[in-house]
Amino acid sequence: MTRLAKTFEALRARRGRALVPYFTAGDPSLADTRRLVIEAARRGADVVEIGIPFSDPLADGPVIQRAAQRALAAGVTLPRVLELARDLRGEVAIPLVFLTYYNPVLAFGLKAFARSAADAGADGVIVADLPPEEAGPLSDETSAAGLDLIHLVAPTSTPARMRLIARRSRGFVYVVSLTGVTGVRDALAPDLVTQLRALRLITTRPICVGFGISTPEHVRAVAPYADGVIVGSAVVRLIEQHAGTSRLLEEVGRFIASMKAPLQEGE
């Protein structure tokens, strides 16, 4: 059983839900990302997503776009993110999932990427611009390497596509909560609960919801319908606000704890 599967099984057994914060690797520096991930795990993160920056992140809104630009300007490359993962694997026990776009993976080599990522101790990978139709070659390599390739469901996905994606996805199914790019939002999409219920009828795989989830109220609203909640832009925005200050870890750590609270067992 993979580390992701074990994590969700254990959570389900105690009726808990996963908090999955996202960090762009190297924003503001790789050393900071390392400290932030360790702090996140300490404050209750159950899984961490580590973004491998790409020059043209077309699924991302301004907050994560800026983070990627900062990371690339700081000289972050895919091999250095793999090193970061290897280092983190020695520090934290929770699953580590890469989130990126297809071109950096393709440039590195699909087999080399899958092997190196698994070897570094990463557990899964999400490729934002790789729908199941095009994922065959990478999926062959990630399966062989024991890495979970996680697919996304969107509000525009038809029932047939939801079934296809749920079948192909490993580790969990990533539900994009809204029709749009990543970013902090005031309100959740009105039809999100309907979408989550529909997906539950299709699959028994763990379901994690992301895009736009920014407050403990959002978390509380989706928690009953999902196995986990992914928080991206809200975390990255905090990092942007506090980068270079002594309060960075504390601010991000406190936010993560506040987002985790509604997901605790029995809630």
Next chain:
Amino acid sequence: MLAGAARLERRARADLGVSRLPDALGHFGRYGGRYVPETLMSPLIELERAYAAARRDPKFHARLRRLSRDYAGRPTPLYEAARLTERGGGARIYLKREDLCHTGAHKINNVLGQGLLAQRMKKRRLIAETGAGQHGVATATVAALLGLECDVYMGSEDIERQSLNVFRMRLLGARVIPVESGSRTLKDAVNEALRDWVTNVRTTYYLLGSALGPHPYPMMVRDFHSVIGREVKRQFRAATGRLPDHLLACVGGGSNAIGLFHPFIADRAVRIVGVEAGGHGIATGQHGASLSAGRVGVLHGSMSYLLQNDDGQVAVAHSISAGLDYPGVGPELAYYKDTGRFEFVSVTDEEALAAFQSLARLEGIMPALESAHAVAHAMKLAKSLSRRHHMVVGLSGRGDKDVQVVSKALGS
């Protein structure tokens, strides 16, 4: 009656140059496909179906044909450039005059087709990306014609270089949205347009301006521009009784090139050459020659050749012509590069500028700087060939939009 309908459909299919490639998932060999966020998958499939239905509908073709003729000015002339030929002292050079199209470039062929499709799909709003501004102007034009809302994304760097076209778009009632991210040129404008589409996909039609992006765009854009090559075939036969020996066109994303080339793919004797932006020279790394100097990668929804660094980060292209200033290229051109059917060369900024001036002085035609790349290579190539050799150059657009850039580059 039935026979008539069948004939109409056959003619309609021939009009759009329907061919076997791409396959059902939009692949040209290993290239093309749909590398997009899941949010766009169903809309792309819906678009593909709507296009397939339009393609079967004789009324759609009739309307497109009528607008192409009465509104856009098709067919465009095939003109034998006698003084240009004389200067080269070799092969005879013909120009396919897309510069005479309404709005000043070939771009109108594609926007009329896609505009009518958007209308069929009951979308109220068009969005587009633009580099040189030609596609933005064309989209704004068709939006005005069809009474649709229109937002055009344009890199802030290009807004500066092509201010005349920005003003034209505004006069046509479109909103021009400056893009400040990344390199602030065409590639970033495509990113922003895709982000807008991801967000507003239910109400908005993304009118992509070149033969790139996710399936079905490369196929659709090719089909709508294939009218260029079909006319050339007919016109050239009428003038000479045979086919040309060479076809040349500039390659940015590849829409005017594939439009001219596609109807000739099966005509093996016709040599086909795409001319990319050599910028300051391939060796300097500052150019837009993805097919000549790039590696296979994925950008903006399809697999093709791509300018990128070793880490898979997309490089910033450079060209004096904003329309060729793009690090990727359409997947069908990548496919025919690999099969050897198409050849690709590059022409520097300086050579394009010289060709711009030559054509102005020898023929009284100011080409777009994009098209000047093809003219430059034609002049080079013509020298080495005999008078019995005939070449057709796709003159994709006119140079009015470039007068400021040229004047600056010439230091006058």
